[in-house]
Amino acid sequence: MKKVVTFGEIMMRLSPPLNYRLTQISSLEITYGGGDANVAASLVRLGMPAAHAGCFPDNELGQAAAQSFQRLGVDMSHCVFKGDRLGLYFLEVGASLRASRIVYDRYNSAFANLQPEWFNWDEILKDASYLHWTGITPAISATAAQATAEAIQAARRLGITVSADVNYRRNLWQYGQRAQDVMPPLVAGCDMVVCTEGDAEDLFGIKAEPGAENSFVAMSEQLVQRFPQIKRIIATRRNTQSASHERIRGIAYIDGTFHETEDFDINPVVDRIGGGDSFISGFIYGSQKYSTVAEALTFATAASALKHTIHGDINLVTAAEVEHIMAGNTSGRLLR
Amino acid sequence: MKKVVTFGEIMMRLSPPLNYRLTQISSLEITYGGGDANVAASLVRLGMPAAHAGCFPDNELGQAAAQSFQRLGVDMSHCVFKGDRLGLYFLEVGASLRASRIVYDRYNSAFANLQPEWFNWDEILKDASYLHWTGITPAISATAAQATAEAIQAARRLGITVSADVNYRRNLWQYGQRAQDVMPPLVAGCDMVVCTEGDAEDLFGIKAEPGAENSFVAMSEQLVQRFPQIKRIIATRRNTQSASHERIRGIAYIDGTFHETEDFDINPVVDRIGGGDSFISGFIYGSQKYSTVAEALTFATAASALKHTIHGDINLVTAAEVEHIMAGNTSGRLLR
Amino acid sequence: MKKVVTFGEIMMRLSPPLNYRLTQISSLEITYGGGDANVAASLVRLGMPAAHAGCFPDNELGQAAAQSFQRLGVDMSHCVFKGDRLGLYFLEVGASLRASRIVYDRYNSAFANLQPEWFNWDEILKDASYLHWTGITPAISATAAQATAEAIQAARRLGITVSADVNYRRNLWQYGQRAQDVMPPLVAGCDMVVCTEGDAEDLFGIKAEPGAENSFVAMSEQLVQRFPQIKRIIATRRNTQSASHERIRGIAYIDGTFHETEDFDINPVVDRIGGGDSFISGFIYGSQKYSTVAEALTFATAASALKHTIHGDINLVTAAEVEHIMAGNTSGRLLR
Amino acid sequence: MKKVVTFGEIMMRLSPPLNYRLTQISSLEITYGGGDANVAASLVRLGMPAAHAGCFPDNELGQAAAQSFQRLGVDMSHCVFKGDRLGLYFLEVGASLRASRIVYDRYNSAFANLQPEWFNWDEILKDASYLHWTGITPAISATAAQATAEAIQAARRLGITVSADVNYRRNLWQYGQRAQDVMPPLVAGCDMVVCTEGDAEDLFGIKAEPGAENSFVAMSEQLVQRFPQIKRIIATRRNTQSASHERIRGIAYIDGTFHETEDFDINPVVDRIGGGDSFISGFIYGSQKYSTVAEALTFATAASALKHTIHGDINLVTAAEVEHIMAGNTSGRLLR
Amino acid sequence: MKKVVTFGEIMMRLSPPLNYRLTQISSLEITYGGGDANVAASLVRLGMPAAHAGCFPDNELGQAAAQSFQRLGVDMSHCVFKGDRLGLYFLEVGASLRASRIVYDRYNSAFANLQPEWFNWDEILKDASYLHWTGITPAISATAAQATAEAIQAARRLGITVSADVNYRRNLWQYGQRAQDVMPPLVAGCDMVVCTEGDAEDLFGIKAEPGAENSFVAMSEQLVQRFPQIKRIIATRRNTQSASHERIRGIAYIDGTFHETEDFDINPVVDRIGGGDSFISGFIYGSQKYSTVAEALTFATAASALKHTIHGDINLVTAAEVEHIMAGNTSGRLLR
Amino acid sequence: MKKVVTFGEIMMRLSPPLNYRLTQISSLEITYGGGDANVAASLVRLGMPAAHAGCFPDNELGQAAAQSFQRLGVDMSHCVFKGDRLGLYFLEVGASLRASRIVYDRYNSAFANLQPEWFNWDEILKDASYLHWTGITPAISATAAQATAEAIQAARRLGITVSADVNYRRNLWQYGQRAQDVMPPLVAGCDMVVCTEGDAEDLFGIKAEPGAENSFVAMSEQLVQRFPQIKRIIATRRNTQSASHERIRGIAYIDGTFHETEDFDINPVVDRIGGGDSFISGFIYGSQKYSTVAEALTFATAASALKHTIHGDINLVTAAEVEHIMAGNTSGRLLR
DSSP, rough: OOOOEOOOOOEEEOOOOOOOOOTTSSSSEEEEEEEEEEEEEEEEHHHHOEEEEEEOOOOHHHHHHHHHHTTOOOOOOOOEEEESSSOOEEOOOOTOOOOOOEEOOOOOOTTTTGGGGGHHHHHHTEEEEEEEETTHHHHHHHHHHHHHHHHHHHHHHHOEEEEEEEOOOOOOOSSSSSHHHHHHHHHOSSEEEEOHHHHHHHHHHOOOTOOOOOOHHHHHHHHHHHHHTTTEEEEEEHHHHHHHEEEEEEEEEEETTEEEEEOOOSSSSSOOOOHHHHHHHHHHHHHOOOSSSHHHHHHHHHHHHHHSSSSSSSOOHHHHHHHHTTTTOOOOBOOO | OEEEEEOOOEEEEEETTTTOOOOSSEEEEEEEETTHHHHHHHHHHHTOEEEEEEEEOOSSSHHHHHHHHTTOOBBOOTTTESSSSSOOEEEEBBBTTTTTEEEEEETTTTTTTGGGGGOHHHHTTEEEEEEEEETTTHHOHHHHHHHHHHHHHHHHHTEEEEEOOOOOOOOGGSSSSHHHHHHHHHHHHEEEEOOOHHHHHHOOOOOOOOOOSOOOHHHHHHHEEEEEEOOOEHHHHHHOBBBEEEEEEEEEEEEEEEEEEEEESSSSOOTTTTTHHHHHHHHHHHHHOOOOOOHHHHHEEEEEEEEOOOHSSOOOOOOOHHHHHHTOOOOOOBOO | OEEEEEEEOEEEEOOOOOTTTTTTTTTEEEEEEEEEHHHHHHHHHOOOEEEOOOOOOOHHHHHHHHHHHHTTBBOTTTTTOOOOOEEEEEEEBBTTTBEEEEEETTTTTTTTTOOOOOOOGHHTTTTEEEEEEEEHHHHOOOOHHHHHHHHHHHHHHOOOOOEEEOOGGGGGOOSSOOHHHHHHHHHHHOOOEEHHHHHHHHHHHOOOOTTOOOOHHHHHHHHHHOOOTTOEEEEEEEEEBBBEEEEEEEEETTTTEEEEEOOOOSSSSSTTHHHHHHHHHHHHHHHHHHHHHHHHHHHHHHHHHHHSSSSSSSSOOHHHHHHHTTTTOSSSSOOO | OEEEEOOOOOEEEEETTTTOTTOSSSEEEEEEEOHHHHHHHHHHHOOOOOEEEEOSSSSSHHHHHHHHTTTTTTTTTOOOSSSSSOOOEEOOOOBBOOOEEEEOOTTTOOTTTTOOGGHHHHHHHTTEEEEEETTTTTHOOHHHHHHHHHHHHHHHTTOOOOEEOOOOOGGGGGGGGOOOHEEEEEEOOOSEEEEOOHHHHHHHOOOTTTTTTTTHHHHHEEEHSSSOOOEEEEEEEEOOOBBEEEEEEEEEETTTEEEEEEOOEEEEEOOOOHHHHHHHHHHHHHHOSSSSSSHHHHHHHHHHHHTSEEEEEEOOOOOHHHHHHHHHHSOOOOOO | EEEEEEEEOOOEEEEEETOOOGGGHHHHHHEEETTTTTHHHHHHHHOOEEEOOEESSHHHHHHHHHHHHTTTTTTTTTEEEEEEEEEEEEOOOBBBBBBBBEEOOOTTTTTTOOOOOOOOOOHHTTEEEEEEEEEEHHOOOHHHHHHHHHHHHHHHTTOOOOEEEEOOOOGOOOSSOHHHHHHHHHTTSEEEOOOHHHHHHHHHOOOOOOOSOOHHHHHHHHHHHHTTTTTTEEEEOHHHHTTEEEEEEEEEEEEEEEEEEEOOSSOOOOOOOTTTHHHHHHHHHHHHOOOSHHHHHHHHHHHHHTTTTSSSSSSOOOHHHHHHTTTTOSSSOOOO | OOOEEOOOOOEEEESTTTTTTTTOOEEEEEEEEEETTHHHHHHHHHHEEEEOOEESSSHHHHHHHHHHHHHTOOOOTOOEEEOOOOOOOEEEEEBBOOEEEEEEEETTTTTTOOOOOGGGHHHHTTTEEEEEETHHHHHHHHHHHHHHHHHHHHHHHHTTTEEEEEEGGGGGGOSOOOOOHHHHHTTTTTEEOOOHHHOOOHHHHHOTTTTTOOOHHHHHHHHHHHHHTOOOOEEEEEOOBBBBBBEEEEEEEEEEEEOOOOEEEEEOOOOOOTHHHHHHHHHHHHHHSSSSHHHHHHHHHHHHHHHHTTSSSSOOOOOHHHHHTTTTTTTOOOOO
């Protein structure tokens, strides 16, 4: 099986224990994650090889971040260790009607200051079947956007499938360029995207016609018209009950057809970070393993549901565990 | 904005981690709280200045207790450090159908042994707009009851609004006087009270007429007749589903009119201690901020609902966070 | 009150904190338990004397295991300390739709290598009214099965009531004998059994007739016909909603009559291990205390429901706490 | 081997983790101990049977305290569960030149309020060879002093050896009687005492002559003259280097002869509480096992040295481990 | 007693538990500190009022940092909450021959971006007797240096004593100005400085003449000649044995006379951060309390020695505890 | 730089927190290590590539064990995942005069049951410059001994340097063959060995002549005579002061010449496990980097000294950190 390559920033996540607030605590729990690297790590756990390209400060914190993915079997040999600081974020985990909150401290990170020429994409993508990136990466800095563009170009040149989670975060775009200018050419190079109606409107000015019966389909039809390379658009519908109770469904528009799964109910939610990344890795894996879109989409959604029960950003579950859920075993009976 | 002054005992609370039982553990988690001081601390967090008057043993435990409120910005300069022991209680947190339990160890505390003359109320209440006390304080000792009476008298003399959480706890009254004798003159000096039908019956012999459509209104009508100074009576209706699942609603009888909020659903409950205190601080704050009783009561109830998701006795939430809930954002979606 | 005697293996249980996976953690939480010893310990807590006979390695781990039961008041004086290793199991606690999982590491334990002659049953059972064992014990090794048989024979000889949780676990039977050969003569010596339809089919080839209105009754009728010593058959019906949410009901077939309790809803589940053992200890205690089967069965089921809220294998609740639940107080209101 | 009986209060000890100060922490570590019960528990660990008589509040804290000794095999069946509160103390562990500090909160404990008639000494001391008490017990309350006197009388009547750690603590004597009046008749009934020159001067007005070459011998000669029942006087000489570094030596005056061990160097000290109690249990055990005083004293001192490396009040070491140290193996080489 | 005012940055300090390395851990312990604010907090604990002026990001982390000093009684009312990030540093605590290491992440902090006009020094210094700053503050940014200069000018104008810990850290000076240009005019406004021979050479080009018997005196003589306002120069001599074992001595050159204390031996060192700050606060306090320089210097050095036994940056000791050490009680005997 | 290959068992190590005893605790800290794999991991940290071959159970525990080395960059791709259980050991960390103790539970592990044919040594050793093994591996089982022999043969055939830590542990040899028969042919294939006089006598009957001035040289001379392939014999001299204080020196007999380093003093010892393995990895690395034996030996000993300050089995230090110590910087001054 050929490897999947991801590119993006890995940050240190610092959380108070349990549901404590940031002003209450004297210790913080540490994990490491990034929207793209999480996909790589979850894929390795499912059984597909993966490599991640990124940039870390040349200190103990950078090493610890990279080691946490190397531990899981992600090939980190294309990572660069240059620069001063690791991007951080502080996560306060909510409960019930109190939402979880994130305080970012990621500006001027080693990744933001990367130089595109540090990444030789022909070499990094050698023997790869897949390149995956997220809309967070080009939002970080001009050089990060440039490197993303070069990676996509190389992938296209090498005939490698490209996917993106377009994931528009308004607050992140602070280096002087507009997402609306930067993203379209990047997305134009993708075969698959994760995109919601909101993302499509914000980034591409695509409005699902008012009165459309299915706004996702309406959006998707316009998206594929605008970006003809795109063949598959997927997303999760979140029906968030509370910070502790989530309900999700997978949806897809693939080759002109709409697909949808059953709802998966998650109560309690152990950790919601990385829920979308696990959906993507589930879909990439599922698309290789199953012959039908319906199965791949159900696998992806079941994988994402399971992720909500795992601490940290990464979906530490095997394909067999996902299939156990797919087969309807959601009652959580003890396995001996 | 003028300050709110509270008076009462602050105790050390010792709890096993998570839901462990007291006989299972080798460490106890420590917080500090008191029904009145909790109101002060929550108010400061909401944005109103507050001071607390109390008495602590002259040792490290007394200092730690006082510092935990000073840290949050409560003015503790009127506290007295005399005596030997800090009142303690051991809290075993239940789960599902197992109730939480409290084992008190508070007799003979420094606070119980206070001398009324240690508190110069004219000075303490200078520049205050509000005095708040609870029915626990006069239950502790004759001197504590005496100091409460003096505080109320000073407040009335100075034209300061007085509120009380009447909060009758039968077991506490052990120093030789009856609550039924001590409480009425104190309550007579109040402008606002938190009082349930049960409290009114136990303390004042007020029985909501059988067959009354709304027992709270029936009780309130009699209460204001008996204590004409009282203009506002508020309470929460708890519809406790389990030790882990609570549903609350705010009710009020104000100037002859009954008010009631929607239900707020809290599942899971992180910490129920201080739920009533946060309701009161929410109402005091809300009454200043909003022009209608309905808004103030909704603010108070939303604040109390949020408190159930916070560890410890004190409602560590901002007014903006309460308003986010008031606006119907109870689904707990991640805030970045 | 005469004592209850149990016989079986006590293992060290090692669990990641909270819901972490085994591959994520750097510490493991330790408790000790065994399906039979758990019954003894829970009984002592309820108020009946109990003794446990077992075998531990002659090292610190064996001592720690035995001490954890001695601490609770179980008479451990009949235990033997010989052999090299303590049986272990690793428990990964699930959440929501992710099931809990157990990884066993119990082969070649000190208990598996016991010699039947180390146990003088006439002495151990002196002054006992009850012997309880589980189907796990004869599954461990030939000598453990032999000792079980000798214990049952001694109990019968001394006129002591015998009960068993037949608890068939296919994977455990690995020493060369078939459960279907070993278990019937042991079960033949029992007055009471915990047995589900699945157990009865797997072990004794008893099939509840297809179309039977009540499969438990159908199974029970055949069971008492086959083993005329058996007078009472009890079980719990688990309606598992998720790894975090359980619903249980008690059922019994006693002297030809079927009994059934209401459902008890447990959400969240704190710890499901030992739920069956607490049902049995509840029934043994309840049968002594109450005059009706209905009460004993409700006590047993309420006890088991409470166990799901307690960390560890043992039901650390008093009879008064169970009766509080029996009386319908399942809303978990704070007890001061 | 006949059992040793101890009598006295067991308290909950609450300590900040590591060397934190009481004002810094949000959790406290819990252990249970008492100067006399520690002797019982350490003896059981060494291999002698022991029982403890005491009084605990009838709540979870009292149970937990008693269970912690029952776990180690001390017979707690003569303990009484009546009263409201468990005595507590807060221990702040120092380091280097910062001394450890204790804040007591033990007044009005269940033990202080015991009634002497709750203890049937003839029954408790049946089959015992030894009664041990400490000077702390008669300091707690008049009834505790009375019960101590009755225990000693019963022991004398039954021909049981009596020992005491006279352990004078000025601050404790607060119930209206003077140690100088209460202690002499109690000490008069002892066969063995732990007593320093300071204790002897404070309690009995015995001054080692100025200029005496060996003040301990000078004191002992007067002590045996005054209390002719006493045959053995033992003590440790502490040469405290810092809160983290201790050096101890055992000394004894036995049948007119002075004995002294080598110094034992302990660096770092893990926990100094119970160091004296472990010396006593070591001497009681050693006196039975060895034929010479020198060996018994060396065993006792080695046991006490080892105790300083064990967390908690109790000397959790085997006789073999003490003998390993006695044999000069103090270099701490890894044992596989 | 008039208050001491300090000015400078407070950072979050994140340390692995115990002596773990940064690449090994999954949680970090949090405290807050700053070279100047530590002086303020330690002074309050000793008994002198103190206020701190600083700048924090307007988020939970900024609040937590400020609250940690407010908790100890430092007046934080002159602090400004503007900006995005809190300065951080990661501290890896060494042991024995492995040194402790710090990884800074403090650039672009809210403090670095402060505007001098946010601080009204006439108001801040009202009723103050003392202004203290450190050489770290002007190293952070041009605006921080400017604010420092304005504070010193105001203090001089108001007749307030000024002290500084010159504390030259080469790596910090990165905003384009040289310490050698910025520091002299600031130091010229000081009455007292902490300064070592190395600092004097690096910052002011002052070389203690080779062959000088006492290099500190040689340096001091030149320093007072160059900066005639300076009357007192103090420092500690560290004779570091290992990361776990420190030996310190206080030295001073005051009004032309050299003073020196005995050595204080600290083994083990619990936490060396803030050792210098506690020396300064000890000297400021001691100078007020004692009539001789020798006593003040011994108090300061004893205070600093004690600090090495306290977790965190701040010297949480009372004046009585320091005097206990001054009086020679360094053996660490248990205090009851 | 060519890689080093190691072969052997990796076990889970379970330790009570701090210095607690196994009978005291409710959690165990987990690390993974093995005498040979520790060498590989430490080498990668120093800067040399390394691969480890081993065998793990096909479950979460096996994965966790392998991942902990993969995290550090050891190539684990030649490891086999077959079998049921992971070898375990329980480590009780002593203090001062109480020695650390290990309780093994490693029989019948997946590694013990390996089949030699699972390891294709020509492939595993491709591009390697070094094979390292320890005397523990052939002690585990006949198949492990056989695989070791095959690895050595392949290495000799491929011209790869072979080293061994002969490390004789009497208790381990339990599968029916004698170390004295199995080890000599394996050692005969080595170029370098770690061997003490005790090992040489026990395994090879080599006695250093009585009266020899330097017993290590006397032993070494005989050893190279008996095994002419051996050119380098190295060892550490441990002068263990206590469980908390170690003093080590490196010694070597290389090409007929004796070398010896200064003493390194380690106080306190954080973790002594892996001290020997870090010496070996230090020597392998040092021999490549330095031109003289003296430097290599000093590097190795400094590395081992540093290891004693690191938690866990593996020497998580860089070459620069070791060189810092080599250069005499052992005072542990804070590095900013």
